Amino acid sequence: xxxxxxxxxxxxxxxxxxxxxxxxxxxxxxxxxxxxxxxxxxxxxxxxxxxxxxxxxxxxxxxxxxxxxxxxxxxxxxxxxxxxxxxxxxxxxxxxxxxxxxxxxxxxxxxxxxxxxxxxxxxxxxxxxxxxxxxxxxxxxxxxxxxxxxxxxxxxxxxxxxxxxxxxxxxxxxxxxxxxxxxxxxxxxxxxxxxxxxxxxxxxxxxxxxxxxxxxxxxxxxxxxxxxxxxxxxxxxxxxxxxxxxxxxxxxxxxxxxxxxxxxxxxxxxxxxxxx
Amino acid sequence: xxxxxxxxxxxxxxxxxxxxxxxxxxxxxxxxxxxxxxxxxxxxxxxxxxxxxxxxxxxxxxxxxxxxxxxxxxxxxxxxxxxxxxxxxxxxxxxxxxxxxxxxxxxxxxxxxxxxxxxxxxxxxxxxxxxxxxxxxxxxxxxxxxxxxxxxxxxxxxxxxxxxxxxxxxxxxxxxxxxxxxxxxxxxxxxxxxxxxxxxxxxxxxxxxxxxxxxxxxxxxxxxxxxxxxxxxxxxxxxxxxxxxxxxxxxxxxxxxxxxxxxxxxxxxxxxxxxxxxxxxxxxx
Numbered sequence: 308x309x310x311x312x313x314x315x316x317x318x319x320x321x322x323x324x325x326x327x328x329x330x331x332x333x334x335x336x337x338x339x340x341x342x343x344x345x346x347x348x349x350x351x352x353x354x355x356x357x358x359x360x361x362x363x364x365x366x367x368x369x370x371x372x373x374x375x376x377x378x379x380x381x382x383x384x385x386x387x388x389x390x391x392x393x394x395x396x397x398x399x400x401x402x403x404x405x406x407x408x409x410x411x412x413x414x415x416x417x418x419x420x421x422x423x424x425x426x427x428x429x430x431x432x433x434x435x436x437x438x439x440x441x442x443x444x445x446x447x448x449x450x451x452x453x454x455x456x457x458x459x460x461x462x463x464x465x466x467x468x469x470x471x472x473x474x475x476x477x478x479x480x481x482x483x484x485x486x487x488x489x490x491x492x493x494x495x496x497x498x499x500x501x502x503x504x505x506x507x508x509x510x511x512x513x514x515x516x517x518x519x520x521x522x523x524x525x526x527x528x529x530x531x532x533x534x535x536x537x538x539x540x541x542x543x544x545x546x547x548x549x550x551x552x553x554x555x556x557x558x559x560x561x562x563x564x565x566x567x568x569x570x571x572x573x574x575x576x577x578x579x580x581x582x583x
Numbered sequence: 584x585x586x587x588x589x590x591x592x593x594x595x596x597x598x599x600x601x602x603x604x605x606x607x608x609x610x611x612x613x614x615x616x617x618x619x620x621x622x623x624x625x626x627x628x629x630x631x632x633x634x635x636x637x638x639x640x641x642x643x644x645x646x647x648x649x650x651x652x653x654x655x656x657x658x659x660x661x662x663x664x665x666x667x668x669x670x671x672x673x674x675x676x677x678x679x680x681x682x683x684x685x686x687x688x689x690x691x692x693x694x695x696x697x698x699x700x701x702x703x704x705x706x707x708x709x710x711x712x713x714x715x716x717x718x719x720x721x722x723x724x725x726x727x728x729x730x731x732x733x734x735x736x737x738x739x740x741x742x743x744x745x746x747x748x749x750x751x752x753x754x755x756x757x758x759x760x761x762x763x764x765x766x767x768x769x770x771x772x773x774x775x776x777x778x779x780x781x782x783x784x785x786x787x788x789x790x791x792x793x794x795x796x797x798x799x800x801x802x803x804x805x806x807x808x809x810x811x812x813x814x815x816x817x818x819x820x821x822x823x824x825x826x827x828x829x830x831x832x833x834x835x836x837x838x839x840x841x842x843x844x845x846x847x848x849x850x851x852x853x854x855x856x857x858x859x860x861x862x863x864x865x866x867x868x
Binding site for chain 1: 621
């Protein structure tokens with residue numbers, strides 16, 4: 308059956324057709340509807356216009372749920388399939404995709420959860436950690452400094468050793484207990500750890516360091532002094548500055564031990580850029 | 584048989600995450616790989632490492648899903664710049680996308696929505712293809728979409744696609760499964776569809792599985808190629824000659840060996856079609 312367009316009525320312009328269809332499929336209001344989508348579509352014995360449009364609407368929802376589930380598998384596991392689908396629908400209604408790649412779909416989800424699901428802070432924290440891990444997966448590669456560099460550096464000038472964090476790192480401020488929640492929600496988890504969820508809301512927030520080494524993404528909790536030291540390295544500094552900051556708080560002897568300990572850890576973790 | 588504007592790379596596969604390690608480490612005997620452009624338009628990390636490794640051993644073609652060539656939204660210049668950068672880094676045999684649209688008012692449905700096949704849409708698409716080809720400095724291929732609805736228009740999809748390819752001087756990625764799915768969903772004649780396409784512009788063929796959802800067939804890419812699609816593929820080869828052919832399998836991705844068996848079937852259908860064509864030519868002479 309042909310669309311119900313009287314012979315004398317002009318065909319709507321392409322832009323109006325597309326706005327009407329996309330609005331119908333996504334549920335987004337795109338200005339005053341100039342066209343009724345079903346009236347544009349051929350119906351036949353196989354399927355009517357509404358049924359045909361519904362295929363696209365269903366695929367739209369399913370595609371976005373699948374994309375977000377792949378980016379936030381633990382969040383999806385925590386809330387359950389049905390609630391995650393509802394959460395996805397609410398999120399994309401507020402923040403529809405405006406980027407060509409689905410890779411960007413989840414970028415705003417942690418903040419959205421913090422605002423729209425404020426009564427469950429564990430969700431936003433878990434999402435922030437999961438997004439940081441997704442976001443680092445395909446960041447630019449950089450040559451990481453190895454132990455050989457400080458070993459070959461003149462000992463009397465070790466304070467001048469340039470230290471700069473690789474770009475593939477993030478500091479994520481999350482509710483306390485988020486790391487444990489992340490661990491507990493691994494793919495082989497058999498039950499949702501409700502006690503962990505409840506307790507994470509009560510504990511003070513804590514910084515996590517998330518970074519990529521080679522092709523694997525890691526995260527770990529940071530003590531406040533190491534967090535401050537690493538933050539100072541984000542734009543580049545040198546080993547001597549780190550030592551001086553520590554010495555001001557802990558005294559020279561303790562500062563030296565701690566600074567060398569950090570340097571060893573940062574090198575092992577591939578966190579520092581190889582100097583030119 | 585008409586020579587294509589694009590080289591025949593033989594039989595290839597879509598490069599999927601499930602097979603990254605096997606492809607890079609074992610270097611299976613596959614003619615070439617198609618990669619989804621958007622999955623590799625990133626700064627680095629494992630995707631680009633894998634692509635670089637695969638490219639060292641195989642020809643690669645880029646297949647996009649977000650060009651939105653038929654959209655009335657402005658072309659996304661940032662997307663084109665990133666695609667151009669990926670192409671410069673990868674040196675693909677060609678770049679393809681779909682005859683479709685997916686955005687309106689800046690919102691992306693991440694779908695391959697069919698155009699109304701009107702003169703207005705044709706003129707619009709021609710201008711956009713010309714602009715994209717100018718930006719990328721190369722001829723692109725556009726794939727016929729699978730569809731579940733048809734909008735009021737002036738011509739059939741195959742007429743629109745053929746005319747677009749001629750006017751914009753672009754190539755066609757013929758998805759035989761999509762022809763079959765859309766023909767079933769809309770009552771089209773799949774044979775007439777193939778017959779209307781300009782042979783020289785067909786540079787690549789897609790084959791895939793589909794599934795049924797009520798009265799409609801859905802292009803799910805989650806299974807083996809069905810017998811009717813194989814027959815249609817043989818008809819396409821007989822009509823157009825051998826073309827770079829690949830299997831698309833995106834959901835419930837099986838072991839690599841299953842895909843290799845599908846490629847063996849493609850080779851068998853191609854050989855049979857070409858043999859039949861030779862016999863017909865000999866008889867006619």
